[in-house]
Amino acid sequence: xxxxxxxxxxxxxxxxxxxxxxxxxxxxxxxxxxxxxxxxxxxxxxxxxxxxxxxxxxxxxxxxxxxxxxxxxxxxxxxxxxxxxxxxxxxxxxxxxxxxxxxxxxxxxxxxxxxxxxxxxxxxxxxxxxxxxxxxxxxxxxxxxxxxxxxxxxxxxxxxxxxxxxxxxxxxxxxxxxxxxxxxxxxxxxxxxxxxxxxxxxxxxxxxxxxxxxxxxxxxxxxxxxxxxxxxxxxxxxxxxxxxxxxxxxxxxxxxxxxxxxxxxxxxxxxxxxxxxxxxxxxxxxxxxxxxxxxxxxxxxxxxxxxxxxxxxxxxxxxxxxxxxxxxxxxxxxxxxxxxxxxxxxxxxxxx
Amino acid sequence: xxxxxxxxxxxxxxxxxxxxxxxxxxxxxxxxxxxxxxxxxxxxxxxxxxxxxxxxxxxxxxxxxxxxxxxxxxxxxxxxxxxxxxxxxxxxxxxxxxxxxxxxxxxxxxxxxxxxxxxxxxxxxxxxxxxxxxxxxxxxxxxxxxxxxxxxxxxxxxxxxxxxxxxxxxxxxxxxxxxxxxxxxxxxxxxxxxxxxxxxxxxxxxxxxxxxxxxxxxxxxxxxxxxxxxxxxxxxxxxxxxxxxxxxxxxxxxxxxxxxxxxxxxxxxxxxxxxxxxxxxxxxxxxxxxxxxxxxxxxxxxxxxxxxxxxxxxxxxxxxxxxxxxxxxxxxxxxxxxxxxxxxxxxxxxxxxxxxxxxxxxxxxxxxxxxxxxxxxxxxxxxxxxxxxxxxxxxxxxxxxxxxxxxxxxxxxxxxxxxxxxxxxxxxxxxxxxxxxxxxxxxxxxxxxxxxxxxxxxxxxxxxx
Numbered sequence: 088x089x090x091x092x093x094x095x096x097x098x099x100x101x102x103x104x105x106x107x108x109x110x111x112x113x114x115x116x117x118x119x120x121x122x123x124x125x126x127x128x129x130x131x132x133x134x135x136x137x138x139x140x141x142x143x144x145x146x147x148x149x150x151x152x153x154x155x156x157x158x159x160x161x162x163x164x165x166x167x168x169x170x171x172x173x174x175x176x177x178x179x180x181x182x183x184x185x186x187x188x189x190x191x192x193x194x195x196x197x198x199x200x201x202x203x204x205x206x207x208x209x210x211x212x213x214x215x216x217x218x219x220x221x222x223x224x225x226x227x228x229x230x231x232x233x234x235x236x237x238x239x240x241x242x243x244x245x246x247x248x249x250x251x252x253x254x255x256x257x258x259x260x261x262x263x264x265x266x267x268x269x270x271x272x273x274x275x276x277x278x279x280x281x282x283x284x285x286x287x288x289x290x291x292x293x294x295x296x297x298x299x300x301x302x303x304x305x306x307x308x309x310x311x312x313x314x315x316x317x318x319x320x321x322x323x324x325x326x327x328x329x330x331x332x333x334x335x336x337x338x339x340x341x342x343x344x345x346x347x348x349x350x351x352x353x354x355x356x357x358x359x360x361x362x363x364x365x366x367x368x369x370x371x372x373x374x375x376x377x378x379x380x381x382x383x384x385x386x387x388x389x390x391x392x393x394x395x396x397x398x399x400x401x402x403x404x405x406x407x408x409x410x411x412x413x414x415x416x417x418x419x420x421x422x423x424x425x426x427x428x429x430x431x432x433x434x435x436x437x438x439x
Numbered sequence: 440x441x442x443x444x445x446x447x448x449x450x451x452x453x454x455x456x457x458x459x460x461x462x463x464x465x466x467x468x469x470x471x472x473x474x475x476x477x478x479x480x481x482x483x484x485x486x487x488x489x490x491x492x493x494x495x496x497x498x499x500x501x502x503x504x505x506x507x508x509x510x511x512x513x514x515x516x517x518x519x520x521x522x523x524x525x526x527x528x529x530x531x532x533x534x535x536x537x538x539x540x541x542x543x544x545x546x547x548x549x550x551x552x553x554x555x556x557x558x559x560x561x562x563x564x565x566x567x568x569x570x571x572x573x574x575x576x577x578x579x580x581x582x583x584x585x586x587x588x589x590x591x592x593x594x595x596x597x598x599x600x601x602x603x604x605x606x607x608x609x610x611x612x613x614x615x616x617x618x619x620x621x622x623x624x625x626x627x628x629x630x631x632x633x634x635x636x637x638x639x640x641x642x643x644x645x646x647x648x649x650x651x652x653x654x655x656x657x658x659x660x661x662x663x664x665x666x667x668x669x670x671x672x673x674x675x676x677x678x679x680x681x682x683x684x685x686x687x688x689x690x691x692x693x694x695x696x697x698x699x700x701x702x703x704x705x706x707x708x709x710x711x712x713x714x715x716x717x718x719x720x721x722x723x724x725x726x727x728x729x730x731x732x733x734x735x736x737x738x739x740x741x742x743x744x745x746x747x748x749x750x751x752x753x754x755x756x757x758x759x760x761x762x763x764x765x766x767x768x769x770x771x772x773x774x775x776x777x778x779x780x781x782x783x784x785x786x787x788x789x790x791x792x793x794x795x796x797x798x799x800x801x802x803x804x805x806x807x808x809x810x811x812x813x814x815x816x817x818x819x820x821x822x823x824x825x826x827x828x829x830x831x832x833x834x835x836x837x838x839x840x841x842x843x844x845x846x847x848x849x850x851x852x853x854x855x856x857x858x859x860x861x862x863x864x865x866x867x868x869x870x871x872x873x874x875x876x877x878x879x880x881x882x883x884x885x886x887x888x889x890x891x892x893x894x895x896x897x898x899x900x901x902x903x904x
Binding site: 123126127130150152156378381382383385413437 | 774776780781785787789790811
């Protein structure tokens with residue numbers, strides 16, 4: 088996969104527009120091996136060669152919900168259930184999953200590790216409110232796969248770490264006491280990871296008890312996933328709670344946005360002013376489609392920069408299924424220069 | 440099980456305890472009544488009393504009426520209600536409020552007029568061969584004992600509020616069973632029942648006296664626990680609403696839930712070879728009534744795969760669209776509009792969209808039928824036709840869903856008889872012909888005889904000659 092691998096070898100620090108187009112054209116050749124997508128390409132007005140970002144917006148899309156309806160019809164080549172990735176269910180239906188080839192799985196994992204390395208500072212210890220390998224090994228395979236998203240296992244293994252999730256009669260529950268005790272005994276910069284809804288509940292309880300901890304000079308809170316289940320919470324209150332309980336500034340809150348269907352993550356860099364404004368790694372591209380135009384006419388047209396609309400992700404590193412995905416997330420994209428100041432912000436959901 | 444010396448323990452094991460816990464429970468008054476809650480009094484929004492249950496009048500005056508008196512009185516009131524709904528001003532307000540088109544509202548009003556027929560009203564009191572009114576009005580001799588049917592007393596009816604016609608059905612049932620009621624208006628329609636209240640306040644009779652109409656925000660736990668300890672609770676809503684109400688119900692209140700239901704079409708080979716305009720129109724009507732938001736609305740079609748299937752579905756798509764000229768579509772909520780657009784786009788991109796993209800109605804086809812296909816549906820004039828090899832196998836899949844109300848058989852007579860016994864093994868409660876999805880006669884609803892559900896059967900088992 089020459090150009091695709093070259094794109095990935097760029098790392099996350101610099102973007103290369105020409106290389107991105109070359110990799111995308113190579114990926115499209117793969118995607119057209121899928122009958123469904125090949126038919127869509129024929130029926131579309133997409134050019135044979137992608138040479139600009141405007142060309143990209145003419146590519147036919149795959150709707151996210153198609154993965155729930157007929158995931159197998161979307162695959163290309165030798166995908167294997169062994170490498171399936173299950174949705175965490177923090178934002179939608181936890182039953183959804185996407186199949187992968189071994190190569191695709193490794194690429195997906197590599198993209199995440201690479202981008203997370205770029206976004207995060209060096210930490211001396213990472214506290215993860217998620218199920219660790221030991222716990223997952225004890226669970227039935229099916230349940231384990233659906234227990235939580237796999238990304239924490241990928242991106243935090245470079246740090247010394249500990250997992251704090253227990254299976255109780257009421258379901259999954261973080262062992263907060265142990266985590267707090269461990270934070271107190273560790274030295275240097277420490278990080279805490281959880282889904283926003285879990286962390287909100289934990290931080291609220293700790294705040295009520297008057298418990299505060301010190302995560303050290305480059306202390307970091309990392310979140311990923313949605314807000315489902317965190318009733319009554321709002322972002323501002325959540326951020327304030329993090330500052331109070333974990334003693335971190337807003338620049339030390341790193342928040343990832345992604346989903347199992349897309350091979351590249353997005354997120355803010357440690358030190359960025361606003362965790363809601365996400366960066367896009369060089370191996371991916373997003374554009375924003377007019378939500379009302381689509382809802383009324385079924386036509387995907389770009390909105391003006393800064394206007395809210397449906398997120399379409401373009402994912403050349405994914406060759407296990409067509410990688411132009413129409414999500415149901417409403418986002419705003421800002422900034423103009425590819426790879427430099429482009430950011431996007433999640434606004435809400437259009438349906439489901 | 441061993442007998443214990445402690446009678447309470449024994450009772451607990453056998454019968455759930457010898458204490459009548461619900462007496463204390465049912466006496467509890469809410470500490471908090473939401474500010475938005477109100478009850479209609481003489482056309483005005485008034486506060487609920489400190490104990491909301493006390494807002495309900497006794498049902499004695501209603502219980503004393505004969506069926507003839509009751510039916511005659513009620514028929515007149517229903518006609519007045521239909522007339523009031525039909526005024527230009529109310530038509531405008533109802534269309535704006537409910538999102539239904541004026542065609543849909545006119546049909547609902549016709550339905551109310553139809554239901555005001557005295558004979559039809561009386562027939563709700565028939566449970567099979569049994570005339571319930573005979574048991575309501577007197578003791579009847581059975582084999583070795585006497586039996587009578589008494590009204591339950593006072594209750595609350597939680598309306599769903601997506602259709603003007605559907606609101607009147609529970610009112611008919613409670614009147615015929617001689618119960619007092621508090622109708623809760625849904626948050627999205629606080630008009631339809633207000634109009635009924637304004638009609639009733641012009642009547643000085645037991646039907647009007649025993650009907651209260653109010654509103655409170657759904658989920659107001661303390662208030663609902665208070666009201667849900669009345670003699671009965673009738674509720675309409677999706678499965679989560681029903682489950683939530685069940686969780687707040689007094690153990691002694693009778694619960695009469697009507698949860699989400701749907702119908703399924705079955706089209707056989709012969710029908711696809713010899714159909715006419717009338718059949719297509721009947722199918723189009725069934726898929727159009729109330730924009731498919733009614734409990735009998737078909738939401739799925741099973742069609743035997745034949746050489747004629749494509750043509751049949753194309754003709755149906757044309758007829759669905761044509762029917763909107765006589766029966767205009769209502770407002771489609773944005774979220775559902777997005778869901779439909781996405782589904783249409785996927786179908787178009789996969790060559791499964793039968794109707795034109797610009798149509799107001801949608802017909803899509805899909806090869807085969809899986810369990811996941813009956814877990815989520817679209818409404819608003821949406822036909823999803825599953826082309827299958829075996830109708831029987833597909834029937835089993837759809838029939839395994841507990842929310843299934845009816846199968847609508849567009850089949851030959853011979854095939855209908857073959858399928859009828861197969862349908863008995865499913866969760867379907869009705870078998871009807873094309874055009875017959877909306878119940879034309881008083882029939883069991885959700886597998887229940889509703890008036891009977893609102894009665895308490897009492898036996899006199901003393902020796903008698």
